[in-house]
Amino acid sequence: MELTYVICPEDAGLELLDILRIKLRLSMTQIRRLKRENGIFIRGESVYTNYRVSPGEPVSVxxxxHAPEIPAEKGSLNIVYEDDWLMVVNKPRGVFTHPSRSRYSGTLMNFALAHILDTGGESCHVVNRLDRxxxxxxxxxxxxxxKALCAHTDMEKRYTALVFGVPEKKADKIRLAIKRAREREMRRIAAPDGAAAVTRYQVLRTFRGFSLLDLVLETGRTHQIRVHLSTIGHPVLGDKLYxxxxxxxxxxxxxxxxHMLHASRLQFAHPLTGRQLDLHCLPDWAQMLDNRWVWK
Known part of the structure; x- marks a missing residue:
């Protein structure tokens, strides 16, 4: 992959190292690797990072x-947004986000890698994951x-859930620390000695014995929403674990x-262009709420 930058007048006299760090936002690990591979150029000639730049000079790195060592597989992808740098996909229920030691294929990442390679890309990296x-x-x-740039990008993730019962408060913030129920066990529990976890929720609508909630994560613990809602007495409908x-x-x-939990909205500044993105999609179970008998 080639990255380019043309030196501006205000950059005059800076060391190339500063351009790589500030303008191209490369990490020192990436810069050291480029130096070893002689992968830094000005006007097509390899240069050192202590080179003093001049206006109008084109910098290329x-x-x-390398594509991940997983099979690229053709599969259904519901792409909500895509450009040369990234893509946002609406993952269906029942599909794993990425491969693991025991599951090497059939995941969203396998399908996304095939799409990226077919459209001229070289690699695929998952920024945020969801439970199966x-x-x-x-x-x-x-x-x-x-992906490295995304690590420095603030993201607001909103979820929609159908939960059992009707919360007493129409809006609240759940502050309950979370830890594993037992070592090597998938299940989590709320416990004072766990990792801090905060979830905000708002009741959007109530039905006959269940409610529709909008939720925002302030932290990102495993199973956080599911643990928090179960602990306050309103588990996600269909959640067999909690x-x-x-x-x-x-x-x-x-x-x-x-279970009826859906990552419905993602808001962030594009890590390369700075453009504000506000992406959203409805869950596949939204049409169920159109049935008149469920309304209060």
């Missing part, structure tokens, strides 16, 4: 990108460089399986 049965927006980048017999019975009657 070449970053080697949680649907919604996932940000992926087409280079390690873009639900109660009553909530699972209601979910079965509604056909709410797997």
């Amino acid at each position: 070449y970053i080697n990108e 049965d949680t649907s919604g927006l996932i940000l992926m980048t087409k280079s390690g460089y873009a 639900g109660t017999p009553e909530s699972l019975e209601m979910a079965a009657k509604l056909g709410a399986e797997p």
